[in-house]
Amino acid sequence: MSKLGTLGARLHHGEVGYDFVKNRKIWYGISILITITAIVGLAVRGLHMGIEFQGGAVFTTPKNMSASVAQTETWAEEASGHDAIVQKLGDGSLRIQIAGTDTQQSDQIKEDLSKNLDISAEKINADLVGPSWGDQIANKAWQGLGIFMVLVVIYLAIAFEWRMALAAFVALIHDITITVGIYALVGFEVTPGTVIGLLTILGYSLYDTVVVFDSLKEQTRDITKQTRWTYAEIANRSINSTLVRSINTTVVALLPVAGLLFIGGGVLGAGMLNDISLSLFVGLAAGAYSSIFIATPLVADLKEAEPQMKALKKRVLAKRAQAAAKGEPADSAADEGTYGADEPDDAAPAVVGPRNQPASRGRGRGRPSGKRR
Numbered sequence: 025m026s027k028l029g030t031l032g033a034r035l036h037h038g039e040v041g042y043d044f045v046k047n048r049k050i051w052y053g054i055s056i057l058i059t060i061t062a063i064v065g066l067a068v069r070g071l072h073m074g075i076e077f078q079g080g081a082v083f084t085t086p087k088n089m090s091a092s093v094a095q096t097e098t099w100a101e102e103a104s105g106h107d108a109i110v111q112k113l114g115d116g117s118l119r120i121q122i123a124g125t126d127t128q129q130s131d132q133i134k135e136d137l138s139k140n141l142d143i144s145a146e147k148i149n150a151d152l153v154g155p156s157w158g159d160q161i162a163n164k165a166w167q168g169l170g171i172f173m174v175l176v177v178i179y180l181a182i183a184f185e186w187r188m189a190l191a192a193f194v195a196l197i198h199d200i201t202i203t204v205g206i207y208a209l210v211g212f213e214v215t216p217g218t219v220i221g222l223l224t225i226l227g228y229s230l231y232d233t234v235v236v237f238d239s240l241k242e243q244t245r246d247i248t249k250q251t252r253w254t255y256a257e258i259a260n261r262s263i264n265s266t267l268v269r270s271i272n273t274t275v276v277a278l279l280p281v282a283g284l285l286f287i288g289g290g291v292l293g294a295g296m297l298n299d300i301s302l303s304l305f306v307g308l309a310a311g312a313y314s315s316i317f318i319a320t321p322l323v324a325d326l327k328e329a330e331p332q333m334k335a336l337k338k339r340v341l342a343k344r345a346q347a348a349a350k351g352e353p354a355d356s357a358a359d360e361g362t363y364g365a366d367e368p369d370d371a372a373p374a375v376v377g378p379r380n381q382p383a384s385r386g387r388g389r390g391r392p393s394g395k396r397r
Contacts, residue, residue, distance in 0.1 A: 041264035043260055044263050044316060044317060044320070045257075045260040045320070045324050046260070048322075051317035051318065051321065052321075054317075055198060055313075055314075055317070055318055059201050059202065061209075062201050062206065062209075063201065065205045065208040066204060066205050066208040068208075069208045069211065071204070071207060071214050072207075073213075074214055074215040074216075074218075074299075075121055075153045076153055076157075076161055076215055076216050077159075077214065077215075078124070079153050079154050079156075079157070080106075080122050080153055081121075081130045081133065081150055081152050082120070082151045083100075083120040083121075083122075083133070083134060083150050084149040084151075085118040085141060085147070085148055086147045086148075087115045088115070088117075089118050093110045093112050093118070094110075096110045096120060096137075097110040099136070100133070102136075103132070103136035103137060104125055104129065107122075107123070108122045109121040109122075109213070130150055130152055134148050134150055168219075168223065169200075169219075169222070169223065172223060172226065176192065176193070176230060177190075177192075177193050180192050180237075184241055187323055190326065191233075191318075191320070191326065192230065192233050194319070194322060195229065195311075195318045195319040196230065198314050198318055199225065199307055199310040199311050199314055200222065203303055203310060204222075206302070206306045207303070210302065215299040217299035218302075222303050224303075225306075225307025225308055225310075225311055226307070228273075228277060228308055228311050229307070229310070229312075229315060231273075232270050232311060232315035232316075233314070233315040233319045235269065235315075236262055236263055236315060236316070236320050237320070237323070240258065240262040240320065243258050243261065243262055251339045251343045254328070254333075254336060254340050254341075255324060255337075256324040256328055259320050259321070262320065263316055267316070270316060271312070281305045281308065284300075284301035285301035285302060285304075285305050
């Protein structure tokens with residue numbers, strides 16, 4: 025078995041692990057800092073909306089143009105009286121985007137560009153987008169996002185519980201805010217492809233979160249019938265048991281997206297790929313982070329505010345204090361009943377470092393090792 029596979033097995037069985045839930049205040053602080061930076065960037069720089077949302081014209085020149093991007097941008101702005109965006113594509117053609125132009129202006133701009141670029145006007149392809157169509161696209165994008173969020177909350181509330189639905193909702197808002205803030209800071213254009221990418225990464229983020237929640241739901245069945253672990257410790261174990269799976273899923277998804285963003289958009293100059301690839305790249309990374317560091321710790325906070333979980337935590341800590349006073353290992357303070365239908369008796373919460381050997385619990389107390397009665 026590979027080292028990563030061995031590590032995954034040890035994480036799943038609780039032999040090693042990292043206490044994500046215990047250090048949740050650190051992760052909350054990091055997320056708040058990143059979110060504030062994204063909001064400030066959004067407020068200061070704003071989003072650069074594509075012509076699909078505000079209307080305008082896109083001119084595409086023939087291949088292998090000798091004119092520079094900066095010079096062409098100057099000519100386009102002089103001809104239109106509006107800001108222009110010029111991109112040099114992989115085949116050497118120029119894509120000139122000018123917002124706020126109508127059909128009559130488009131024809132005149134096309135003539136002026138043909139003179140400046142020293143080519144025939146017939147060789148310049150012009151595509152027009154009306155502002156009303158852009159408004160419809162923007163409204164439908166917001167409607168789609170809103171419907172998606174409502175359905176997610178309803179599904180999670182039914183499949184799990186409202187606390188998990190609330191935590192997943194917060195994680196999704198976290199991912200959206202960071203992704204949109206990155207777009208504002210970087211200055212990439214927001215197009216329908218961006219919206220598609222955004223909805224896609226929300227699905228990935230939700231998938232990672234549901235995987236952890238499903239494990240947590242299974243491991244917390246009849247949790248109040250035992251005094252071995254608190255809810256937060258079981259939540260931490262759920263994160264560790266699915267950690268390698270989440271990392272593998274994210275890395276495999278990020279590799280082709282990174283190819284689109286850095287090779288397709290950066291090296292080859294296919295600017296239109298940036299629209300969707302940046303949202304996918306940032307969103308996938310943020311989604312994996314929020315599933316591990318935000319959603320599950322937040323569920324633990326919400327659950328441990330319940331009276332039953334508070335009482336359970338007191339019993340667990342009291343049992344451990346009693347065992348420590350007798351000089352016994354912490355595991356010897358385990359409850360006499362079993363925990364969960366499928367949970368092995370010698371399982372332990374995931375903590376940093378190896379766990380105590382389970383065989384030592386039954387020795388020296390006049391009973392054989394194995395299942396406690």
